[in-house]
Amino acid sequence: MKPGSFLLALLIASAPLDAQTPGAAIPPAATEQTAAAEHVAGCEEYAPGDFITPHITDAHCLEVPGFPRFWEPHEVVLPRWAPIHIGGVVIDMSPTKHVIMLLIAALLCCVVLIGGARSHVHHTRIKGSPKGFGSGIEAMMLYIRNEVAVPNLGPHPNAYVPFILGLFWFVLFANLLGLIPFGSTATGNISVTATLALLTFLVVEFAGIRSNGFGYLRTIFYWNNDLPVVMRPLMFLLMSPIEVVGKLTKPFALAVRLFANMVAGHIVVLALIGLVFAFKSYLVGTAPLAMAVGIMMLELFVAFLQAFIFSLLASVFIGQMREGHH
Numbered sequence: 501m502k503p504g505s506f507l508l509a510l511l512i513a514s515a516p517l518d519a520q521t522p523g524a525a526i527p528p529a530a531t532e533q534t535a536a537a538e539h540v541a542g543c544e545e546y547a548p549g550d551f552i553t554p555h556i557t558d559a560h561c562l563e564v565p566g567f568p569r570f571w572e573p574h575e576v577v578l579p580r581w582a583p584i585h586i587g588g589v590v591i592d593m594s595p596t597k598h599v600i601m602l603l604i605a606a607l608l609c610c611v612v613l614i615g616g617a618r619s620h621v622h623h624t625r626i627k628g629s630p631k632g633f634g635s636g637i638e639a640m641m642l643y644i645r646n647e648v649a650v651p652n653l654g655p656h657p658n659a660y661v662p663f664i665l666g667l668f669w670f671v672l673f674a675n676l677l678g679l680i681p682f683g684s685t686a687t688g689n690i691s692v693t694a695t696l697a698l699l700t701f702l703v704v705e706f707a708g709i710r711s712n713g714f715g716y717l718r719t720i721f722y723w724n725n726d727l728p729v730v731m732r733p734l735m736f737l738l739m740s741p742i743e744v745v746g747k748l749t750k751p752f753a754l755a756v757r758l759f760a761n762m763v764a765g766h767i768v769v770l771a772l773i774g775l776v777f778a779f780k781s782y783l784v785g786t787a788p789l790a791m792a793v794g795i796m797m798l799e800l801f802v803a804f805l806q807a808f809i810f811s812l813l814a815s816v817f818i819g820q821m822r823e824g825h826h
Contacts, residue, residue, distance in 0.1 A: 556688050556766050558598045563682045573682060598686040605673040605686065612637065613669065644668050644811060652815035654711075654822040660815075663703055668811040671696070675762060675803035679796065687806075688762040690755065697751035700814045704750070708821035719821065720744060750817050754810060761806050765799045 560580065566572040578600070584591045616637030620630045630638055649664040650657050671687060678685025686692050709716045722739035723732060772792040776785035 555684070555770060556763055558596045558689055560594065560596055562597050562600055565682060597684050598689050598692060601677050601684050601686040602674060602692065605670055605677060608673045609666070609669045612673075616641075641665060644808075648808070648812050649815050652812070652819045654819040657819075660703070660707065660818055664811050664815050667696070667700070667814055668807050671758070671810050672804060672807035675806060676800075678762065678766065679799060679803065685762050685766060687758055688766060690759045693755040693759040694751075696758070696810070697755035700754060700817070701747075701751040703814075704817045704821050705747075707818045711822040719747070750813075754813060758806055758810055761802060765795065765802055769795045769799065 561575045561577050563573040564576050566574045578595050578597070581592075581594045584593060616634050619632065619634030620638055621634075623630045623632070623634055629635075644665055645661055648668075649661045653660050653664070674687045674692070675685065677683040678688065687696075705716075708719055712719075720740065720743055722736055722743055724735060725732075727735060769792050772788045772795065775788035776792075779785050779788075
């Protein structure tokens, strides 16, 4: 875990959940009852021996390394806020494990990209060309820009290139955080991937409105002037619902593709590790352990691949809408 995220976890852990009277002594029994109540309120209970579900699901607690035995995780209960009531809808804005991972992913994006830019400027000013960390970040940025964004975004793509680059790096770091100890894959949460897909859908539709003007309506209401006059209203009634469904299937495909790929890999890895404990034999457990290591290496590739595919599909959808292909 990065030092910044560890300090964040320590700050969250040190925040009191309930106000206490200064100087008042708390009996040991009351302390144990309070701790148990906080655990019930903040951390979800799972079946004994179930170590797969806690890793791939969201929770109101966060695992941090212990001290001095850093390999022993400790649960930190995240603060619970009063829910917001909007009519009959109750919205819980309390932070969860995946929310913390998303904040860490955003922080890593800022640190890596700003640090890479500063390194690029520094070495270019001194030696005339970038090197090291800045050069590596530049190579990845240029590849995504020149091979993914620009060829698919249509004419004058520079207005949408920053969105594609930000989308790639954010999804990448969110994927990678699930491969480190005490981490969690926020992109294995359908709510997270659905939100990313919804934001992409809004950018796609905004790009269509901005590029096509009133012609954007032709992407919703089908009207083909090349058809006979009698067929135009019939095709309008038949194809317009299909056009609307086609719009909605794009963000649905983005959300489900990312969610399913990230969850499936973790389930396979954890199931293979579970076989080691099930066999209770060093000799037999070697094969599942070796397979789990292989799947973890594949998961590292999948983390980059899914970030690439998500940004590629977003670029294609924006480019199609801007072209007004209907």
